[in-house]
Every structure is written in C-alpha cells, then in structure tokens.
Amino acid sequence: MTEVSINGVPHKPVRDSSADGISPERLRTIVQDSHLNFLIGAGTPSAFFGLLGNVEDALTQVFESTASDDVKAVVRASIQAYFFDSVLTPNVKVVDRHADAEAVLTSYARFLRTINRILLKRHSSILAKQANIFTTNVDMVFEVAFEQMGIDFSDGFSGKIRPRFDLNDFNTIRLRMASRFEQRSEVPVFNLVKIHGSAGWLQEWRSPERTEILFDHGLSIVAEVQTALDAARGDLIAVNHAHEVDGAALIAKAPTGAVPAAVAAFAESYNKLGIVNPDKQKFATTVLNETYYELIRAFANELEKENSVLFVHGFSFRDEHLRDVVVRAARSNPTLQVIVFCYSRGGLGEYQKLIPETDVKNSNILFVVPPEPEDGGTEIKASLDVVTRAHFAPVIADKFPSPDQRIELDIRLPSEEGTDVRG
Numbered sequence: 183m184t185e186v187s188i189n190g191v192p193h194k195p196v197r198d199s200s201a202d203g204i205s206p207e208r209l210r211t212i213v214q215d216s217h218l219n220f221l222i223g224a225g226t227p228s229a230f231f232g233l234l235g236n237v238e239d240a241l242t243q244v245f246e247s248t249a250s251d252d253v254k255a256v257v258r259a260s261i262q263a264y265f266f267d268s269v270l271t272p273n274v275k276v277v278d279r280h281a282d283a284e285a286v287l288t289s290y291a292r293f294l295r296t297i298n299r300i301l302l303k304r305h306s307s308i309l310a311k312q313a314n315i316f317t318t319n320v321d322m323v324f325e326v327a328f329e330q331m332g333i334d335f336s337d338g339f340s341g342k343i344r345p346r347f348d349l350n351d352f353n354t355i356r357l358r359m360a361s362r363f364e365q366r367s368e369v370p371v372f373n374l375v376k377i378h379g380s381a382g383w384l385q386e387w388r389s390p391e392r393t394e395i396l397f398d399h400g401l402s403i404v405a406e407v408q409t410a411l412d413a414a415r416g417d418l419i420a421v422n423h424a425h426e427v428d429g430a431a432l433i434a435k436a437p438t439g440a441v442p443a444a445v446a447a448f449a450e451s452y453n454k455l456g457i458v459n460p461d462k463q464k465f466a467t468t469v470l471n472e473t474y475y476e477l478i479r480a481f482a483n484e485l486e487k488e489n490s491v492l493f494v495h496g497f498s499f500r501d502e503h504l505r506d507v508v509v510r511a512a513r514s515n516p517t518l519q520v521i522v523f524c525y526s527r528g529g530l531g532e533y534q535k536l537i538p539e540t541d542v543k544n545s546n547i548l549f550v551v552p553p554e555p556e557d558g559g560t561e562i563k564a565s566l567d568v569v570t571r572a573h574f575a576p577v578i579a580d581k582f583p584s585p586d587q588r589i590e591l592d593i594r595l596p597s598e599e600g601t602d603v604r605g
Contacts, residue, residue: 223497241461243429301370383456439500485511
C-alpha cells in the first residue's frame with residue numbers, strides 16, 4: 183500500500199474496505215487535514231419524503247419499450263406523477279417549515295451545526311474553513327436548514343431580486359470583521375452543489391440557444407405542476423406505493439388511444455422543473471446540459487485534489503455516472519479517502535457488489551456499518567442523526583472546554599422540550 187504525505191506528515195490511506203467502523207481519533211485526523219466533501223443521496227431524507235421504489239428502472243423500461251408513443255407518454259407521466267407526489271410536493275411543507283417537516287429539518291440542522299463547529303475549530307493554516315455538500319436530491323431541506331441555522335452557504339445563486347445560477351458563486355472565502363478592533367476571522371462556508379437540480383430551480387428560456395436558471399423562492403413551478411397534475415389524475419394510471427412502480431406492469435394497464443390533453447399539459451408543465459429525471463437517460467441529460475455537466479465536473483475536480491475526503495450517506499451508488507466518478511478518483515488519487523456510511527449491516531454486501539475491492543487499487547474506500555445490536559436488541563440503522571451523534575460529534579467533544587478567539591456562530595436548534603440547544 184502506497185504511503186502518501188498530508189501537509190508534510192506521512193499518512194496511509196484506510197486499508198480495510200470492509201471494516202466495521204472508524205475511530206473518533208482517526209476521523210479527527212482526517213477532518214483536521216483534509217478537504218471536506220459530502221455526498222448525500224435520497225436515503226438521507228427518506229423518512230420524510232418516502233421511498234422512490236423502482237422509479238429509475240421503470241422509466242428506463244418505458245423508454246426502451248416497443249409500446250406506442252401514446253401509451254409510453256401516459257405511463258411515463260404516471261410514473262412522474264408518483265415521483266412528483268413523493269419528492270416535489272413535500273417541499274412546500276419544508277419551505278413553510280410545517281410541523282410535519284420539523285423532524286427532517288432538525289436532523290439536518292444538527293448535522294450542519296456539528297460540521298460547522300468542526301470547520302470552526304480545526305487549526306489548519308493551509309485549508310480554508312470550507313465543506314462541499316454534493317447531493318443528488320432535489321429537495322429544499324438543506325437550504326431551509328442552513329437559513330434556519332444562520333450558517334453561511336453558497337448554492338450557486340447570486341443576486342437578490344432575481345437570483346441567477348452562476349458557478350462562480352462557489353468556493354468563496356468569507357471573512358467577518360470585528361466592529362471595534364477590525365480583527366478579521368474566517369467564517370466557515372458550505373458549498374451546496376445540487377447535481378441533479380432542485381425543486382427551487384426555475385428554467386427560463388432567453389432564446390433557443392440560451393437558458394438561465396433562476397431561484398424560485400415561492401416554488402411557483404411546483405405549484406403550477408401541482409395544478410396540472412390535479413387536472414390530469416383521472417387520465418393517469420394510479421401509483422400508490424413504491425412497489426407499484428413497474429414499467430412493464432404499468433404499460434399493460436395503459437389505455438390505448440391518443441394522449442389526453444390534461445396528461446399532455448401535465449407533461450409540458452413537469453418539463454419546466456429544473457431537475458434531472460431519475461432514469462437511465464439522466465447521464466445523457468447531464469452531459470447535454472451545460473449546467474449539470476459543470477456540476478459533475480466540479481464534483482470530480484474536488485475528489486482529484488490532494489488530501490481530500492468524501493463522506494457518503496444515503497447514496498446507493500446505483501447512479502453509474504457518479505459511481506464512475508468516485509471510483510475513478512479513488513483509483514487515480516491515493517490521497518483521497520472515501521468513507522461510506524451504510525444504513526444497515528445487511529446493506530454492506532450491496533455496496534461491495536457495486537464497488538468490488540478489485541476496483542479500488544489504493545484501498546482508500548471504507549464502508550462503515552452500524553454496530554451489532556447487543557443481546558438480541560433492535561438493529562441499529564445509520565440515519566443522519568446516528569451518524570452525526572456517533573461519528574462527527576465526538577470529533578469536537580472537548581473534555582475541558584475553554585474560550586478561544588475564533589468566531590462561534592449563535593446557532594440554535596429546537597429541542598424536544600421546545601427550548602433552544604446552542605452549538
């Protein structure tokens with residue numbers, strides 16, 4: 183195994199790609215000396231948004247089917263309606279901070295508060311106090327949680343009246359100056375990179391050759407699609423559960439004849455959403471669309487940096503284009519650490535099938551599984567709360583807390599008793 187150098191200090195990559203865990207001391211060393219990156223997938227907020235089932239494979243089945251174009255259009259719209267109901271519609275509650283969304287927002291807020299404090303307290307004079315959060319999720323939970331916590335973040339949008347997406351908004355260092363002595367301190371900043379777009383993205387066509395992405399504060403496109411969907415439901419095939427998302431079965435149920443006008447209107451409205459659809463054709467969509475292509479390239483660039491770490495949670499690696507980016511970076515960059523938090527002990531085998539050990543020449547991908555239950559107890563699931571509490575919180579656990587001169591943001595979290603918990 184090749185030994186590499188981290189800021190002049192000899193360092194060996196994680197060796198065992200199937201190890202059960204990682205010690206707080208090991209994790210503390212990594213976060214102190216590495217460029218921090220996170221890859222968050224649909225499994226992270228699934229308790230709120232629900233399971234997507236076989237949406238990707240079902241849409242691919244429809245695309246490859248020999249059925250008529252009209253039948254395929256109705257089936258595709260039916261699957262998209264299920265996806266919209268499961269993933270897009272709940273964002274209205276997230277943005278409104280409805281009581282139903284409190285649990286997922288609090289979970290994300292605890293995670294962000296913990297990583298913010300890690301950035302705040304690490305002593306590296308070489309690395310900026312930055313963390314990159316890459317996510318394939320199109321929901322608005324991160325944006326609302328960041329705003330709720332008062333943590334600085336860049337989401338690629340610049341401007342106040344009509345915020346416009348601009349890649350130059352990322353990787354900005356921010357300083358805060360004291361009012362009396364003009365002392366400057368670097369403020370931790372998160373880059374939130376939404377690889378597959380967002381419910382809050384609005385595509386605006388300036389010309390046939392030019393499209394801009396604007397930030398849709400009020401989720402107006404989601405509301406427009408909701409209205410069109412409500413009008414089309416009677417002409418769509420009902421998909422009520424994740425196990426019902428089956429392309430072939432839905433094609434068999436599809437009516438013959440021309441596509442109903444309401445279904446066509448829903449499809450037209452749905453296509454205005456600034457998201458990459460969850461199907462096997464999304465790689466082509468990503469490459470053809472300049473914005474998505476640039477976001478994936480930004481993801482690859484961060485993994486190619488010397489001494490980087492990628493923490494993965496809720497991401498299955500079934501997205502081939504992103505799996506290839508991660509595996510290629512792990513093979514070519516021996517200083518990269520990839521640490522995957524498996525949701526369950528049984529899930530480890532699925533990860534190892536998708537990323538076999540023979541594909542990782544530098545042994546720098548570690549799968550962390552939850553501990554075995556004690557005395558026949560309930561199996562532990564590695565939710566975001568569990569990962570935050572068990573792995574990241576101990577990194578900043580101070581036995582003898584003492585004041586320092588670095589900025590500490592006034593961060594509040596609602597606790598179960600309704601009082602504030604400060605970071």
